[in-house]
Amino acid sequence: MEINKYHLQNRWKLDNKRLIYYGLRNKENLFNNTFKLNNKQIVIIKELPKVLNNKELKIVKKILGESIVLEKDLKIIPKSFDDAQFCTNCVANDFMIPGLEFDEMGNCPMCQTKDDVKDLKSILPIMNIIPKSKKSRFDIGLFFTGGKDSTFLLHYLSVVLDLKVLAMTWEIPFMSVNSLKSIENAKKKLKNVEFISRKINEQDLIKFYNKLYSLSGNTCACPSLAYVMFYSDLVDNKVPYFVAGNEPVQMLGLYYNHLAPKLAYTFSNNKLLNFMINVGRIITFHPPFKKGQMQTLATMKQLAYSDNIFKKISGYSSDLISNVVTSIKEIKHITIPLKRSIRRSSWSGNIPAFIHIDFNDISDGNFNWKNAKKTIEDECGWVGPSDSEKSLHTSCNIEKCKEYSQFTRFYNMESTMIPFSALEIALASSNKHISIEDAVKEMKESLGFSLKEIPECKIMKSYLKNKNIVNGIVYFSASKETKSIAKYFREKTNYQLIDLTSYQDRNSFDYTINFNNLVLCFPVYSQNIPEPVNEILANIKSRNTVLIATYGKMGTGNVLYEAAKYFENIIGAAYVPTKHTYLENERFNDFQKLDSLVNRILSKDKIKISIPERKKSFLANISPKKRSQLSVLITVNDNCIECGICTKVCPTKSIINGHIDNTCIRCLRCVNECPSKALDVKYSYPLRKYLQTEKINELIIY
Structure with missing residues (x-):
């Protein structure tokens, strides 16, 4: 009987009313990764594995053999490179990209579609020759990390084209020693380049990194946050163009990751679409776009204001970018100059054009990684990583952490985004940018494809743990009434505001943090502590604590007395009457009456108090x-x-x-x-x- 049981095929997952495939499928089904279900199909799938009767088999007929299979037909998901099937023409394999399909010849989907994508070079306008500017001190701006690709591009712009370059570097705490040396050497060797660098203050950076880590499992935000920091410089200096160091396989990887449709690669050359857009600009009294300017505003507006509704509906929005945008909201004041520059440049037409330089075109048809490294070592003083075989993403100490988190999230079907480095190394080997042998060696030894946490993750975690602001305001607020109290304490203390309302945030919060001063705000539910708050109380640690319990004017219960048992040093507490979740009564607005508690948490002298026990209804503890x-x-x-x-x-x-x-x-x-x-x-x-x-x-x- 067991052999006749049907199972949901591996790499398919039920998500609401859809089945989603986590993998990269063969050419004929390349992006057919979702299947809409009716209610009867959902019921059957939820009950799998099971023996299906004739009626049930008829209901799931359309997906039988593909998404629903007998146990003997279940695919095996490799747990290491040694167990994986490799493509016959490149290093793509079904461990690095779990759910990777192969055709009868053993080719992966990228090799199957190689001829179909040969013209997909960039989602940005390609300009390999840049005219010299007559209106600016600079001909072009470059986001410069000291890595292989941005250094190669800096050499091409400043040495080969003899352009005046503004090189912009965001100094992150994880920059590798070799990239810092490469930047210093480039400053000495390249005389027509002006270098500027900028840091984000540590308090803001920690807030941003904490949020991003909770969403993505890593802190990687390059180059997005650099755009936020430097766009005003580009506008103020009237820089006509700017470019990022993206090599060909990175641009093509967006297509295979279903982040950019084919139309995006031809959009800049579509005269009709660009004409229609510019008609709209002229009607609204804005100057028409020049090539690359629309892409600039779209990029900057996304970072400043988040994805527009059309992008979300299209299915081409990226968790990677949306997580960065969500994290930026934690420090949204840094977007004020960006928003101002967006408005100013849009009205004036002084928009630096976001363009792409095709590394293949400027390298006699094929961008060879070894040749590129030799050129920049000789001409720019570039210093490679200690791992001499590494060619992908050489400027950051925690690059492997990004690969590890993207890989494990995809492997565990928590994200539909295929790890970028997996696509890039496969495409690079297929397109002969790197030999198969070198690609396999880099893939196994230098990249973060592991089911076991890699050592480099300790660098990132240690930074977040040691640099975390140890004073905080933690709150649970489903109806936002408690949040308003927490925000008042934030305004008065400037402590970090931490929202643990959502299940995801509580699940990802680092409870190893030992707060020095903590304000904990939560509501009273049926004269009791809400279950999620009990979870927080059982795990959170602090030296000095102020407890705030908001209640809907029906009854406080005894919650402060009960919550105080979790802490050694309570220095203040309050029951705050506010709007009831089930009623339209008045909100709490007398915030200044809480200032005595603010003073206590800010005072150097922390005096322990005791909270008296209060009576609550005899029904309160009955279920x-x-x-x-x-x-x-x-x-x-x-x-x-x-x-x-x-x-x-x-x-x-x-x-x-x-x-x-x-x-x-x-x-x-x-x-x-x-x-x-x-x-x-x-x-x-x-x-x-x-x-x-x-x-x-x-x-x-x-």
Whole structure:
């Protein structure tokens, strides 16, 4: 009987009402990675593995043999390079890219489609010859890291083309010693280049890195944050063009990662589309775009304002960029100069054009990595990494961490993004930029493709742990009432504001941090501490703590007394009356009344206090969550567009495929965050009567 059981094929995963394939498929199905399901199919898939009867087989007929297979037909996912199948023409393999398919000849999808993509050179306008500027001190700007590609480009621009170059470097804490030496040597050797470098203050950088690490598993944000920092310099100096050091395989990798359609590679040469866009510019009294200027504004606006709705709908938005943009919001004040320069350049037409220089074209048809390294060593004093075989991404000490996190997230089907380096090394070997032998050696010894955490991750984690701001305001706020209290403390103390409302943020938060001063803000639910807050209390550590419990004017319970048991030194606490989640009553606005607690947390003298025990209703401890579930009914109406936002924002991970399970705490975050107003709430009669009782509006400070 067991042999007749059907399974969901490996690398397919159920996601709401879709099956998603995590891998790279053969040419005929290259981007057919999703399959929409009906309700009957979803029910069957959730029950797999199982024996299917004739009726069930008919329901899943369309995906039988592909997504649903017998156990004997399950694909084996390799756990090392030694177990992997390699492409017959390049180093692509199904360990480095799990879910990689091969045709009958043993070719990977990239080799199968090689002729189809030979003209896909760049999503930016290609300009290999740059005219000298008559209106600026500089002919072109370059984002310069000291790595192989940006140094090769700097040599081409300043030596081969004899241009005046503005080289811009964002100094990150993880820059490799060899890249720093390469930058210094380039300063000595290249006389027509002006070098500028910039750092982000450490407090802001930590906030940014913490958020990005929680979202992506790494802190890599190059070159996005550099664009934010230097765009104003490009505009102020009227630099006509700027370029980043992207070699051919990096540009082509965007296509195979389903981040850029074929249209994106021909867009800059599409006269009709560009004409229509410029008509819109002229109608709105803006100067028409020159080649590359639209790409500049699109890039900068994405960083300043996040993805536009059309990009999200298209399916070509990138978690990589959206995570960086989300993290930038943690320090959004750094985008103020960027936004100002975007507006100014858009109106004036003084927009530096974002262009691409094709490394193949300027290298006699083929960009050879070894030859490039020899050229820049001789001409620019470039210093390679201690690992002499390494050619991909040579400027950063934690590059392998990015590869490791992208690889493990893809391997575990947590992200649909194929590791960039996996595509790049495969494409480079296929296109003869590097020999098969050298590519295999680099892939196995120099890149981060490992299921076991690599040693370099300690560099990143150690930096975040040691540099973390040890004073913090941590809050849980499903309805945003508690958040307003937390923000007031943030304004008064300038401590780091940490939101642990979402399941993802709590799950990824580093509980090894020992706060020096901590303000912990949370709501009262049914006169009790919410379950997610109990999870925080059990794990968070601090030397000095202020506790803030917000309540909806119905009852405080005894939550501060109960929470205080987790801490050794409570120096202040308060019950703050505010708007009830289920009522439209007044919010708390007397923030200045909390200043005594602000003074205590900022004072050098920390005096321990005791919190008295308070009485709570005899019903409070009788199945509080079950009582809430019985009293508050949440249903889905016809407005639902299956956007998945309710699932994403749920603090307890209680919503799966639109269904609310019995772990729900009835915080109504899903209801309040739903963009389509697709969730209806109905209160039981006993709850409605209870909510009509006289309100308590007392601020209690200890």
